[in-house]
Amino acid sequence: MASRALLVLLASLAFSFLLSGSVEAQGLSVGFYSKTCPSAEAIVFDEMSKIIKLAPSLAGPLLRMHFHDCFVRGCDASVLLNSTKGNVAEKDARPNLSLRGYGVIDRVKSKLEKACPGVVSCADILALVARDVVVLSKGPFWPVWTGRRDGFVSIANETKQLPPPTSNITTLISMFAAKGLSVKDLVVLSGGHTIGISHCSSFNDRLYNFTGKANLADIDPTLEKHYLAKLRTICKPNDAVTFVEMDPGSFRTFDTGYYKQVSKRRGVFHSDEALLEHPLTKAYILKHAAAPESEFFKDFGDSMISMGNIGVLTGSAGEIRKKCSVIN
Ligand code: HEM
Incomplete structure (x- = not known):
């Protein structure tokens, strides 16, 4: 009896190994x-x-x-x-x-x-x-x-x-879930903000008139105050032109700098800051602010593969465009 159970277990393990070894998923x-x-x-x-x-x-x-x-x-x-x-x-x-x-x-x-x-x-x-x-x-x-x-x-x-940059954690989780992505994917993919820039207009509401009181001293209290003061010197109210590095100092290097920033409440968007409001995303940020890059790197690749699977057209659906900006 025990050996039969063992055989069933081995067979199911072999089957799941075959599945995980297969490169076919959703036609990709x-x-x-x-x-x-x-x-x-x-x-x-x-x-x-x-x-x-x-x-x-x-x-x-x-x-x-x-x-x-x-x-x-x-x-x-x-x-x-x-x-x-x-x-x-x-x-x-x-x-x-x-x-x-x-x-x-x-x-x-x-x-x-x-x-x-x-x-x-x-x-x-x-x-x-x-x-x-x-x-x-x-x-x-x-x-x-x-x-x-x-x-x-x-x-x-x-x-x-x-998701807009003003999103709170509930909105972020539900907008990612609507695309089949998990809470972990949310915090991992947000790590993409370790490279690149943001225009002041994407976060100016946190620096001025935060609660709509038409008062320039009305700021987002969750943004770390020295960083906020620095951002206010760079970004003027209604500034639509200026931009800042999202991970200052290493915005061209893909690393864990984003998590270091967010852990110090220096994420530029409310949606970055919001990740500190959920136990799972908060724990991920705090861990990866200090951990070696390897685990984040592995997670990022996995989450990018999941994101790349969203609603894909395969087989005979759609077309292969000749020019990317127009349909054939
Ligand atoms: C979680 C929800 C997200 C929100 C609310 C968000 C929002 C934004 C906003 C507002 C900007 C700045 C645009 C500008 O002012 O020029 C930005 C930039 C950027 N985002 Fe996100 N984003 C999110 C997720 C992601 C994801 C999943 C990725 C990729 C994995 C990503 C990669 C980037 C990159 C690389 C930039 C810099 C773009 C540049 O250098 O021009 N973001 N994001």
């Missing part, structure tokens, strides 16, 4: 282009290495672009489509007005079209570029699951599904 796979365009990933990395060397400040917006793509209609490159007569696209909606780097995606796409015409989707380019800018900023490598296809639709109004 690692190395999807290995036969149809074997050099696809090398072409992307090579192009991104040249671009980031010349313009390192593009790493931030290109990582953010994949997030903004995946949270609206899934990772289908809807963020790249231009507005048309009668339709305002995601690109022209408020949260995306500060995105940059569309020209980079076009440049990578045209290299890929030369090597293998009509094969590599714009949605996969966004996922590969996001990974490569992290690697090129000294962050982790993770295997990108590919095989996404490009969508036909992009609607400005749907960018409401992107």
Whole structure:
């Protein structure tokens, strides 16, 4: 009897091992282009290495672009489509007005079209570029699951599904859950704010008129006071032009600097600060403010893979766009 139970256990272990060893999930796979365009990933990395060397400040917006793509209609490159007569696209909606780097995606796409015409989707380019800018900023490598296809639709109004920087913890958790992402994914992916910049306009409400009293001394009391004073010297009320480094001093290096900042209540957004209001996210921040990078790096790769799975189009759904900004 005992040996039969053991056999069943071994069989189920072998089965789950087979499952975990499999690269197929939701129609995506690692190395999807290995036969149809074997050099696809090398072409992307090579192009991104040249671009980031010349313009390192593009790493931030290109990582953010994949997030903004995946949270609206899934990772289908809807963020790249231009507005048309009668339709305002995601690109022209408020949260995306500060995105940059569309020209980079076009440049990578045209290299890929030369090597293998009509094969590599714009949605996969966004996922590969996001990974490569992290690697090129000294962050982790993770295997990108590919095989996404490009969508036909992009609607400005749907960018409401992107969490605003004023979000509290309840809103953040529910907006991530709506995309199938966990509380852990939320705190791990927020670590993306270790690179890049934010415009003053994204957090000025914390520096002035916080409770709407039309009083310049009305500040967000949860923001550490010396940092707040510094931000107020940089950002003037209604300043729409100036920007700050989100992880000052190492905003071009992918590291655990974000958690160090947030643990000192120096996260620029209310949504960063809000992560200290939930036991799980708070514990993660405090741990990773001091821990070696390796665990965060592994977690970040895993959460990026989960984010990259949101609402993907595979098989015969969607299309492979010839130009990323317009449908074929
Ligand atoms: C948790 C909810 C999130 C909120 C509320 C949020 C909000 C924002 C805002 C308001 C900005 C500044 C835009 C500007 O003023 O120029 C920003 C920048 C950025 N975000 Fe997030 N974000 C979130 C999650 C994420 C995720 C999941 C990633 C990627 C994994 C990400 C990556 C970035 C990066 C890299 C930048 C810098 C962009 C640049 O340098 O131009 N964010 N985010």
